[in-house]
Each structure stands twice: as structure tokens, then as C-alpha cells.
Amino acid sequence: MFSQLVEKLPVGICVVNQDYEIQFLNDFFLDRMSSHWRAKYKGNQLADIFPEQVKFLKRRIKSVFVLQHPSFSYWEQRPHVFPFKSSRPITGEEMQMFQNMEIVPLTASDGERLACLILQDVTAQASYFIAQQDFSSALKREHEEQLALIKKLDTAQSQLIQAEKMASTGQLAAGIAHEINNPIGFVSANLDTLKQYSFHLIQLCDALADKLQTGSGELADFANETLNSFHYELLKEDMAPLVDESTEGLSRVRDIVENLKQFALEKSGGWQLVNIHETAEQLIQLISAQYKTPVYKVQCEPENLQIFCDPGGMKQALTNIVMNAAQSIDTKGFVKIDIKAGAQWVKIKIIDSGSGISQDNLKKVFDPFFTTKPEGMGQGLGLSVAYTAIERHKGKISASSNPGRGTVFEIIVPLHAAEQQSAAC
Structure with a gap:
């Protein structure tokens, strides 16, 4: 009864001796093996039946015999130890089996040391875990894309605000330039008039000075003292250049304002x-x-x-x-x-x-x-x-x-x- 129970367990049982000869396989293994080996597996080498897996299996089995301690292999480390297929319970779809494997030391009744491989089909759990990982990765990618989009939108908004500021500043500058042009016109016209007035005033002063200086001694002295006290010669010499320099400076201001107006506002x-x-x-x-x-x-x-x-x-x-x-x-x-x-x-x-x-x-x-x-x-x-x-x-x-x-x-x-x-x- 016990042997029948072991044969029908939903996990794989494989027993090997120290020479890596297979002593027992339950139905979990036999149902997934070729018919060639089902009847004559006993006593055959592990390498003959599972040649691709034998190197990994021997290393693990040897450690169990030496240490007399179980060895584990989880599907995350080595997903497919044996080349078995697994069927989905509802759809019947077949896929490569994900497996957890444990190897435990045994001692037979005659004292022979054996190793028992216990193989568990964890395809459903592994598939769910992988799907969750894929879902998490997709969510992470979507989150990163959203962050990048938010950053891009923030940048676009900042650039739009900056552009609006520039446009508003341009319109404001053009308006201010237009307003500045009006007082510049007044000052320019007044400077031209002032230049004419100063020219006539100097001529008047020169004529009066000449007349007074040719008169009596008292009037001549008064004229000289008055002209000297007000530094008339300096005023006469400096007045015209000062007006010219002011006119030139005003012309430069007009040019700057006009450039600002033209540059800031398009037709x-x-x-x-x-x-x-x-x-x-x-x-x-x-x-x-x-x-x-x-x-x-x-x-x-x-x-x-x-x-x-x-x-x-x-x-x-x-x-x-x-x-x-x-x-x-x-x-x-x-x-x-x-x-x-x-x-x-x-x-x-x-x-x-x-x-x-x-x-x-x-x-x-x-x-x-x-x-x-x-x-x-x-x-x-x-x-x-x-x-x-x-x-x-x-x-x-x-x-x-x-x-x-x-x-x-x-x-x-x-x-x-x-x-x-x-x-x-």
C-alpha cells in the first residue's frame, strides 16, 4: 500500500545509489519519460536516462552523500532541471515545467546509502510570479513614462510662460518706446530752439560788451567786472558744444528706442x-x-x-x-x-x-x-x-x-x- 501511495504522489520521486544508478522512479517520472526506459530504468546510470542534466545532478547528489545533508534547488535559480512539460488545469495548454527540487539522504534496510530526489511542479506558482513581475515592470515603465511626460509638460509650460513673457515684454517695450518718442521729440525741438537762443544771446552780450567797453572808463570797468564775474568767455566757449553734445546724446537715445521698437514688435x-x-x-x-x-x-x-x-x-x-x-x-x-x-x-x-x-x-x-x-x-x-x-x-x-x-x-x-x-x- 505504501509503495502504491509513493508511486501515485503528485511529486516526482527518484532514488539513486552512490554509483548514480537509479533504484526507483515513481509515476510522476515514468509518465513523462519515453517508453524505452519505463520498463528497464532500474539499475541504469543517471547519465544514460538524463544525459543533459547529469552534470548538475551528480554535483548536487555528491554533496548530499558527503555532507549527509539535504540539498535544494529552487526554480528561480534553475527553472527547468528536468525536460518535462506541464499542462494548465483549465486550458490544457502545455508549457515547460518550472520545478523545485530537494535531494535528501536515505539509508536502505541493508545499510546502503541512497539519495532521494523529490521534484515538485511549481509551474502555476512560477507563472503567476512571472506575470506579477511583468505587470510590475509594466507599471514601473508606465510610471516612468508618466513622470517623463509630466516633466516634459512642465518644461513646455515653463517655456510657454517664458515665451508669453517675451511677447508681452515685446509689446510693452514697443509701447514704451512709442511713448518715449514723444518727450524725445519735445526735448529735441527745445534743444534746437535753445541752440538758436544761445547763439542770439551770445551775439547780444558781445554787442553790449563792445559798446560799453568803448564808452567812459566807469562803464568800461563795470562791463569788464561783470563779464569776468560771470565767466562770460567760458560760457561763450562752452555753451555751443554742450548743446551739440546733448543733441548727439538725444539722437543716440532716439536710435536705441527706435531699434527697441522695431526689434520688439513685428508688423x-x-x-x-x-x-x-x-x-x-x-x-x-x-x-x-x-x-x-x-x-x-x-x-x-x-x-x-x-x-x-x-x-x-x-x-x-x-x-x-x-x-x-x-x-x-x-x-x-x-x-x-x-x-x-x-x-x-x-x-x-x-x-x-x-x-x-x-x-x-x-x-x-x-x-x-x-x-x-x-x-x-x-x-x-x-x-x-x-x-x-x-x-x-x-x-x-x-x-x-x-x-x-x-x-x-x-x-x-x-x-x-x-x-x-x-x-x-
Whole structure:
């Protein structure tokens, strides 16, 4: 009865001696073996019946005989010890059996030392565990994708806010420039009038002085004392240059305001032809008014080159890069915008002789929120916004730098792009 029970157990039982000869196999093993071995397995070598598994099995069985201690093999370590199939209870689908194996030492009634292999089919548990792992991995991937999407949305929102700020600032600057033009006109007109008045006043004073000095001695002395006490000769000599210098300074203010007005506000929205040479010149004049240390230069071949672009995005990209270039120069140096046109593409280089960027930071300059500036000096969006703007133009932007010697930003955009024209319509 006991032997019948062992034969029908839902686990595999295999008994071998110290010579690795099989002494007993229950139905769990026999049902899964070829008919060739079912009747004559007893006394055959383990290597004859299970040649592919024998190396692993012998190592484990030997340790049991030597140590007289059980040995375990779990499916996570070695999923398929024996090449058996397992049938799913509902679907009947067959798959490779996942197995846990335990080898325990035995002693026969005649004192012979034996090893008993107990094999358990854990396919259902293993399949469930693997499915759970796959599900967890999928959830993790989905979570990471969601985090990446949230980060991308945050970046896009920040860039949109920055772009809106730039657009609003541009409109505000254009409005302020228009308002400043009115008092500039008044002051300019008044300076012209003042120049005429000062000319006539000096002529009047000269005539009176000449008349008084040719009169009696008392009047002549009074005239000389009065003219000397008010430093008339100095006033006469200095008044005209002072008015001229003020007129020249006012003219420079008018030019800056006009450049700001032209640069900040476009005549019409959307994609359009833009004089990139003129835009670069206006940008340099505006930035040089704030950052006076560098020497600025614009070179464009051919002159007055026009490209089809989104004016706001292109100006924003150039402004952010040129501003960074100007800020990188502490004492002496230069900032150059070099524009060259090819048959289909326009290459714009912004070159500076500033402090440069380290190779580690150079890899991250276009990342949103990355900045090397002190806290409060920048949000780290300038170059990220520039990168996005150039991408919208189907262009490319790259940076190279030599720390301590300067940086080069290179922008390549299409001269005229059919898909951009269609997008503009």
C-alpha cells in the first residue's frame, strides 16, 4: 500500500545509489519519460536516462552523500532541471515545467546509502510570479513614462510662460518706446530752439560788451567786472558744444528706442520673410547698450539676407544666446554674429571670447532649468527656449567651447521651407 501511495504522489520521486544508478522512479517520472526506459530504468546510470542534466545532478547528489545533508534547488535559480512539460488545469495548454527540487539522504534496510530526489511542479506558482513581475515592470515603465511626460509638460509650460513673457515684454517695450518718442521729440525741438537762443544771446552780450567797453572808463570797468564775474568767455566757449553734445546724446537715445521698437514688435504675426542681417544689427545695438564691455561685430554674406521664419521665435533664440555671450565677458573681449547663406540653408554663428563652458556642462546647456548662474540670476530656460525655437524651424543648434577662451553656438535653419510656408498658411 505504501509503495502504491509513493508511486501515485503528485511529486516526482527518484532514488539513486552512490554509483548514480537509479533504484526507483515513481509515476510522476515514468509518465513523462519515453517508453524505452519505463520498463528497464532500474539499475541504469543517471547519465544514460538524463544525459543533459547529469552534470548538475551528480554535483548536487555528491554533496548530499558527503555532507549527509539535504540539498535544494529552487526554480528561480534553475527553472527547468528536468525536460518535462506541464499542462494548465483549465486550458490544457502545455508549457515547460518550472520545478523545485530537494535531494535528501536515505539509508536502505541493508545499510546502503541512497539519495532521494523529490521534484515538485511549481509551474502555476512560477507563472503567476512571472506575470506579477511583468505587470510590475509594466507599471514601473508606465510610471516612468508618466513622470517623463509630466516633466516634459512642465518644461513646455515653463517655456510657454517664458515665451508669453517675451511677447508681452515685446509689446510693452514697443509701447514704451512709442511713448518715449514723444518727450524725445519735445526735448529735441527745445534743444534746437535753445541752440538758436544761445547763439542770439551770445551775439547780444558781445554787442553790449563792445559798446560799453568803448564808452567812459566807469562803464568800461563795470562791463569788464561783470563779464569776468560771470565767466562770460567760458560760457561763450562752452555753451555751443554742450548743446551739440546733448543733441548727439538725444539722437543716440532716439536710435536705441527706435531699434527697441522695431526689434520688439513685428508688423504682422506668423511666419514671414525677415531681414536677418538687420535683425542681428538691431539686437547688437540693444545688447551693447546694456553690456558695454565686449566689442560687437555683425557679418552677413550676402548683406540684407532674408529668411522665412517665425520672427518672434528666431529673435528670442538669438537674444538668449547673444545675451549669454555678452554676460560671459568680464573685462575685455568680443561677441560676433556671423551669418552665411547656402543654397538651401543659413548658418548663424554666435562667437564670443568669454569664460567658456566646461565639457560636463556643455552636454547640459540645452536642458530645461540648467544654469551655472548664481541663484536669482537666471531660470535656466534661455538656451532651452532657443533650442525649442530652432527645432520649430526644422533647424539644428549646437555648441562648442574652450573654457577660458570662448564659446561658439551654431544655428542651421532652412532658407525657405515649403512645410513651414504651409504651416504659416
